[in-house]
Amino acid sequence: xxxxxxxxxxxxxxxxxxxxxxxxxxxxxxxxxxxxxxxxxxxxxxxxxxxxxxxxxxxxxxxxxxxxxxxxxxxxxxxxxxxxxxxxxxxxxxxxxxxxxxxxxxxxxxxxxxxxxxxxxxxxxxxxxxxxxxxxxxxxxxxxxxxxxxxxxxxxxxxxxxxxxxxxxxxxxxxxxxxxxxxxxxxxxxxxxxxxxxxxxxxxxxxxxxxxxxxxxxxxxxxxxxxxxxxxxxxxxxxxxxxxxx
Amino acid sequence: xxxxxxxxxxxxxxxxxxxxxxxxxxxxxxxxxxxxxxxxxxxxxxxxxxxxxxxxxxxxxxxxxxxxxxxxxxxxxxxxxxxxxxxxxxxxxxxxxxxxxxxxxxxxxxxxxxxxxxxxxxxxxxxxxxxxxxxxxxxxxxxxxxxxxxxxxxxxxxxxxxxxxxxxxxxxxxxxxxxxxxxxxxxxxxxxxxxxxxxxxxxxxxxxxxxxxxxxxxxxxxxxxxxxxxxxxxxxxxxxxxxxxx
Numbered sequence: 001x002x003x004x005x006x007x008x009x010x011x012x013x014x015x016x017x018x019x020x021x022x023x024x025x026x027x028x029x030x031x032x033x034x035x036x037x038x039x040x041x042x043x044x045x046x047x048x049x050x051x052x053x054x055x056x057x058x059x060x061x062x063x064x065x066x067x068x069x070x071x072x073x074x075x076x077x078x079x080x081x082x083x084x085x086x087x088x089x090x091x092x093x094x095x096x097x098x099x100x101x102x103x104x105x106x107x108x109x110x111x112x113x114x115x116x117x118x119x120x121x122x123x124x125x126x127x128x129x130x131x132x133x134x135x136x137x138x139x140x141x142x143x144x145x146x147x148x149x150x151x152x153x154x155x156x157x158x159x160x161x162x163x164x165x166x167x168x169x170x171x172x173x174x175x176x177x178x179x180x181x182x183x184x185x186x187x188x189x190x191x192x193x194x195x196x197x198x199x200x201x202x203x204x205x206x207x208x209x210x211x212x213x214x215x216x217x218x219x220x221x222x223x224x225x226x227x228x229x230x231x232x233x234x235x236x237x238x239x240x241x242x243x244x245x246x
Numbered sequence: 247x248x249x250x251x252x253x254x255x256x257x258x259x260x261x262x263x264x265x266x267x268x269x270x271x272x273x274x275x276x277x278x279x280x281x282x283x284x285x286x287x288x289x290x291x292x293x294x295x296x297x298x299x300x301x302x303x304x305x306x307x308x309x310x311x312x313x314x315x316x317x318x319x320x321x322x323x324x325x326x327x328x329x330x331x332x333x334x335x336x337x338x339x340x341x342x343x344x345x346x347x348x349x350x351x352x353x354x355x356x357x358x359x360x361x362x363x364x365x366x367x368x369x370x371x372x373x374x375x376x377x378x379x380x381x382x383x384x385x386x387x388x389x390x391x392x393x394x395x396x397x398x399x400x401x402x403x404x405x406x407x408x409x410x411x412x413x414x415x416x417x418x419x420x421x422x423x424x425x426x427x428x429x430x431x432x433x434x435x436x437x438x439x440x441x442x443x444x445x446x447x448x449x450x451x452x453x454x455x456x457x458x459x460x461x462x463x464x465x466x467x468x469x470x471x472x473x474x475x476x477x478x479x480x481x482x483x484x485x486x487x488x489x490x491x492x
Contacts, residue, residue, distance in 0.1 A: 008366070008367050008368075009367055010367040010368060010370075055368070075364075079364075079365075084365075084367065084370045085367050085370070086367065087364060087365050087366070087367050089364050118321075118325075118333060118335050119325075119330075119333050120254070120333070121254050121255055121256040121330065121331050121332065121333050122254075122256060122301070122372065124256075124330045124331070126368065
């Protein structure tokens with residue numbers, strides 16, 4: 001049977017999703033919990049890599065099991081075996097050909113920026129504290145250039161092999177409340193660090209360190225050096241993963 | 247010169263405010279930061295004790311110093327010497343007779359309850375996860391009994407010496423959004439664990455483990471055994487301290 005899990009995790013204490021030597025990861029922690037319940041060494045496929053410190057509200061992963069534990073009980077059993085910073089929100093049986101990574105057609109990320117002079121102790125792990133004034137209207141104006149199909153080569157960190165660097169951004173919304181600026185971006189896929197580089201670029205545009213009118217030109221340049229800095233990981237949250245026919 | 251600080255802290259890693267042997271406290275951590283800046287061993291007076299795990303949005307404390315560092319620079323200097331879970335929001339000179347504890351006339355606390363079946367990893371240190379259904383209307387109805395001047399002896403943990411157990415609650419509001427229930431209580435002072443026992447009692451009333459219509463009677467009984475459990479510390483936040491003529 002194929003099981004599909006939706007989990008949430010606070011990435012603060014993890015070296016990202018993917019299993020690594022000498023570092024605690026979400027995948028490994030989840031694998032250990034699954035082993036305790038099923039007795040099996042499952043190969044858990046995640047919907048994508050996440051970096052150290054990046055969070056997930058709804059991360060989807062899948063694995064095969066011969067265990068016949070029904071969905072709801074499986075989630076409760078997992079939660080009893082997981083640390084407090086990883087929670088299984090749902091577990092259900094999926095089609096045999098379901099693959100959390102390959103079947104994904106769309107993802108939504110959130111990037112949070114706390115734009116206040118004084119840091120907020122309760123946001124220190126969940127938002128990038130940027131204390132210099134940001135012009136949210138300029139960020140919003142610049143964000144329009146990212147919508148649509150573009151070659152995002154200039155918005156990717158090196159170290160990843162992909163067939164193409166062309167991606168489609170369906171929406172990029174910016175909201176602000178009490179100094180907390182939230183970027184919400186949905187696309188058919190994202191290159192390595194793409195959301196964080198877009199966030200870093202928009203912040204630099206809001207701070208007038210990069211001209212906000214040059215967003216389209218910077219994207220077209222496909223030059224990483226023209227984009228802004230890679231925003232820190234702790235402001236990033238994977239919010240939702242969408243699959244075909246859902 | 248008397249300095250008045252407003253600080254915020256995430257209480258997760260601290261054994262409360264007050265200096266103790268063999269335990270890290272907020273007072274001690276702050277005292278060490280003040281020593282680094284002024285070279286003085288200040289006696290820092292807090293606006294009240296807080297238990298392990300309790301948080302503060304605006305905690306007020308005061309101390310005497312011969313240092314002449316002006317207010318704003320003092321806050322920045324402190325923040326450079328404090329860990330990320332304590333932030334100085336403001337520092338100002340105060341009247342010589344100002345005392346953060348004795349001059350306080352009113353305090354507001356918040357208690358947060360996450361009433362959803364599945365826990366939320368991002369709230370695990372900042373809200374009490376109570377997974378059984380709660381009737382917020384019954385909690386609201388019961389909360390009215392706490393308003394006004396009462397002898398709250400039945401809503402205090404032992405281990406504290408006070409002249410009187412009579413306190414006045416000015417307001418007790420309950421709001422709910424997406425399963426997050428927030429109690430906001432303002433009073434002229436609170437007994438040891440009083441807010442947490444009120445929160446525990448209201449939750450037990452919302453869960454129909456205690457009759458919500460008996461709130462006035464339970465208060466009048468002055469019997470700790472008739473009130474509800476002491477809600478866990480991590481849902482509690484000191485929100486505001488008010489002083490005379492402010």
